[in-house]
Amino acid sequence: MAIRVTPQITVAELLKQSTIHSANIAKLQQQIASGQRISRPSDDPLGTKTILSRTALVGQFETQQRSLNQAADRLNQANTELLSASDLLVRARDIASQARSALDESELRNYASEIDTILTQVRSTGNAQFDGQYLFSGDTANSAPYDESGTDFSYNGSLSSLRVSFFGKGSLEVVYSGQKVFGSSNRQPTDISGTTGARPGAGTDTSTQNTQLIVRHTATTFALGSGVSAGTSSATGDNIIGPSGSHTLTIVDTSGTGAYGTVSLNGAPPVAFDSSQTDLAVTGPNGEIVHLNTTAITAGFNGTVDLGGEGTLSMDGGSTEVPIDFSTAQALTTADGRTTFIDSTGISRAGVDQVEYAGVSNVFQALADLRDEILNLRDLPASEWQDALTRRVDEVTRHQSHILEVVGSQAQTLKTINDIGNRLGELTLDAKERLSEVAKTDIPAAAVALQEANNLLEYSYAVTAKVFNTSLLDYMA
DSSP: OOOOOOHHHHHHHHHHHHHHHHHHHHHHHHHHHHSBSOSSGGGOHHHHHHHHHHHHHHHHHHHHHHHHHHHHHHHHHHHHHHHHHHHHHHHHHHHHHHHTTOSSHHHHHHHHHHHHHHHHHHHHHHTOEETTEETTBTTOTTSOSSOSSSSOOOOOSOSSOEEEEETTTEEEEEEOBHHHHHSOOSOOOOEEESSSOOEEOSSOOOOOSOEEEEEEEEEEEEOTTSOOEEOTTHHHHOOBOEEEEEEEEEEEOTTSSSSEEEEEETTOOOEEEETTOSSEEEEOTTSOEEEEEOTTOOTTOEEEEEEEEEEEEESSTTSSOEEOOOOSSEEEEOTTSOEEEEEOTTOOBOEEEEEEOTTOSOHHHHHHHHHHHHTTTTOOOHHHHHHHHHHHHHHHHHHHHHHHHHHHHHHHHHHHHHHHHHHHHHHHHHHHHHHHHHHBOOHHHHHHHHHHHHHHHHHHHHHHHHHHOOOGGGGOO
């Protein structure tokens, strides 16, 4: 059966083709005008998927770049602060050097005041901020790491550093822990200076605050046979310490009856005695002193007598004492639970020694100690003061060297950030180029397609005109 094509069907088909060509022309014109080949997902579903993934990738790269830029800015600021702190510590060393030759206490006070000013400035560096966050508070960057004033120099921040990750595979340290930057350096051997004979013992010390070791005499012991005994002031006035035989009395009974003679301590010049003396003070060559009762000297005794001295040790100002056991590792533990090991085998006299723990104080405490040492608050003899000042300067020097090590580490991190940033720039550019290849309009190709679409539309119009251009002759056979 033949299918009859009605004029209505013909018109509908012609209009359909014209509409298609017009829509195609409009689409191509839009692509050329906007420069975008895809304006809606239906334009190219596969291309749209590629565009979305590439756009997300570019966004990730740009976000990472911003994070790295912020990290670099933060590190640069921290670097500047630390270099300034290093210069201040160098200045503190110079001041200490000048203080060694100060002419009077007034000059020393001026030098100490300068150190105090440096301490304030370095303390300010410890609390330095960038963009509203502390540079040296670890991953708690919103909390001040140190008190602004006072004598408490302890660290209040986090021990963990704040890090920035990159590519999801690694991270870089950008906000340092103040403990890492300004805290104690490598602990050095404990130093004990003084005249008692105490030395650092075998063991791991945990004490950190410089203090005094008080060696107190409690009793003097005498070997039997000579008749000599402790004088009435012996318990409080003697200062000899040590096991029996560590000190020696030499007695010469010149009377032959014990009535009178001479006595000497540890080889010092002899002192005359007689049988009426109950508290004879005898001194040794190195400041040793004993008080003797010579009322019962054995008649005709000429010889030596082994002496010993018992005593106690204290590291908290005498609040707590422990008997001296003359061992190589006698442990002294303070009320806060910190321990110092003392080699007490060589203790020979009572007195007060200075105990110092190098490498355990932070930079602020080191400066405070240097300030106090310049003022000689411990009232040390000149030679001991010079030695102590050297140790204080050494401590400041250790901190200055450590800060420069941190600066070097930050510089290396900045280089790494720069390298990563360059790589991110390359990846971002590549991703954008690939995105452009998919999303951008190929202008030459679009122009050719537009011309073709125009030709087809004109052809459709021509066909339509031909179809509707009918006359009576078209129906005459």
